[in-house]
Amino acid sequence: MKLSKQDMDPSIRLETATLEGKNKILGFWLFLAAETVLFSCLFGTYLALRTHANGGPTTQELFQLPLVAIATFILLTSSLTSVLGIVAMHKHDVNRCFNWLFVTVLFGLSFLGLEIYEFAHYIHEGLTMSTSAFGSSFYTLVGTHGSHVLFGSIWISFILIQLKSRGLNTDTAPKVYVASLYWHFVDVVWVFIFTLVYLLGTLE
Numbered sequence: 001m002k003l004s005k006q007d008m009d010p011s012i013r014l015e016t017a018t019l020e021g022k023n024k025i026l027g028f029w030l031f032l033a034a035e036t037v038l039f040s041c042l043f044g045t046y047l048a049l050r051t052h053a054n055g056g057p058t059t060q061e062l063f064q065l066p067l068v069a070i071a072t073f074i075l076l077t078s079s080l081t082s083v084l085g086i087v088a089m090h091k092h093d094v095n096r097c098f099n100w101l102f103v104t105v106l107f108g109l110s111f112l113g114l115e116i117y118e119f120a121h122y123i124h125e126g127l128t129m130s131t132s133a134f135g136s137s138f139y140t141l142v143g144t145h146g147s148h149v150l151f152g153s154i155w156i157s158f159i160l161i162q163l164k165s166r167g168l169n170t171d172t173a174p175k176v177y178v179a180s181l182y183w184h185f186v187d188v189v190w191v192f193i194f195t196l197v198y199l200l201g202t203l204e
Contacts, residue, residue, distance in 0.1 A: 013090065014173030021174035028178040032185050039189050042144060043196060046137040050201065054132035057125050059201030064118075068198045071114040072190065075149075078107030079187040082180045089176055094168045097176065101156055101163075104183065108153040115146050138197070145193060148186050155179055 016022050050059060085100035119139070127135045156179050162172050 014092070014168060014170050015089075015177035017173075018170045021170060024174045025178060025181075028181060032181065035185065039141075039144070039192075042137075042141040043192065046141045047196065049133040049137040050197075051204075052133035054134075056131040056135065057122070057127045059134070059197075059204065062122055062125060062127060063198050063202050064121075065198060065202055067114065067118060068194060071111050071118075072194050074107050074114070075111045075187055075190050078104045078111070079184055081107065082183045086177065086180050089168060089173060092168055094163055097168065098160060098163050101160055101176070101179075105153050105156050105160070108149050108156075108183075112146060112149055112153070115142070115149075119143075142193060142197065145186065145189055148189070152179070152183050152186055155182070 014021070015025065081100045081104045085097050085104065088094075088096035088100055127138070129136050129139050159172070159175050159179055162175070166172055168176075
């Protein structure tokens with residue numbers, strides 16, 4: 001694909017260079033507002049039901065902060081690599097943008113691996129969706145977040161394919177930018193999960 005002069009000028013922000021790109025970013029902020037409402041409901045439900053163990057394992061008996069801390073470090077580091085990808089995009093450096101986003105996907109998949117291990121451990125300890133109201137609300141909240149990480153990893157992977165075949169231009173740059181916004185949102189939600197689910201559950 002032949003790039004235009006605009007696509008090659010580093011002084012131009014490609015993601016907002018066109019009206020379509022600006023509209024995509026604005027529309028995505030509205031989408032994130034709806035996602036915020038969704039997670040607010042899930043957090044509220046979990047906080048109301050977290051002590052209803054129904055004779056099953058409790059938060060103090062299950063949660064292992066070292067494992068969760070490692071998962072948190074991995075996910076927050078992925079937020080940094082996505083920022084570095086955006087910095088590279090603003091310099092119109094497609095190779096560095098590709099590489100940083102690729103590392104972001106690897107971190108996201110590593111986080112999911114730890115989360116699957118964690119869920120398997122909890123199930124082995126006797127906590128399932130049907131064990132108690134605590135189990136149902138916990139798996140719904142943390143599982144919904146995990147599904148967002150999986151979706152984001154797949155989404156960014158498809159964007160990487162487009163970057164490889166089409167490079168950075170006014171069509172691909174808005175996609176990179178909104179994917180980065182999505183990834184930061186997922187990371188912020190995890191910070192709340194780490195604090196309100198794991199830290200609070202361990203200290204109570």
